[in-house]
Amino acid sequence: MKLSTLTLAATLAAGAAIAGPVAPADVVYTEDGAVEASLSGAPGDAANGAKVMTTKSLGNCVACHQITALSEAPFHGNVGPSLDGVADRWNEAELRGILSNAKATYEGTVMPAYYVVDGFTRPGNAYTGKAAEGPLDPLLSAQQIEDVVAFLSTLKEE
């Protein structure tokens, strides 16, 4: 019984590696910090991306960035640059990279890395095949990152 449980777990893990989202530790960055491949494999939903950006418990981007298209959101800080016209400055892969791990584009930035988990090699968990526990989840899911990339791609000046 123990063996069949292990076999099932291995099968599920193999399936997830093919069809599921790219795990934070497996994201491939270019030298400049861009991420070419979709994290989720599914197209982003721009409307949901806007929601992620203005929701305090999710992206909370408006705490640091002014965005005219989201001006109904309650607070716009100016720690970071305005994101108006950001799609004229960065392509999709670069935007995905900035979101996943801003530190790969801007060394030492205060912008959070939304798709990075630290210390994911946990001795106690290494042999169980269990998913990482709560505190190790990235700030945003693979699909939420794709949704935000889709929204940012609409921010063009001309």
Ligand code: HEC
């Ligand atoms: C704690 C503040 C903070 C938060 C929260 C934050 N950012 Fe940033 N962001 C920055 C700073 C600061 C920069 C400029 C890079 C630098 O010099 O450090 C930046 C840069 C950027 C850039 C490049 C901008 C340009 O015009 O070149 C994009 C795109 C961006 N952020 C998107 C986002 C999104 C989307 C979110 C939410 C998911 C977010 N940021 C959350 C601080 C923040």
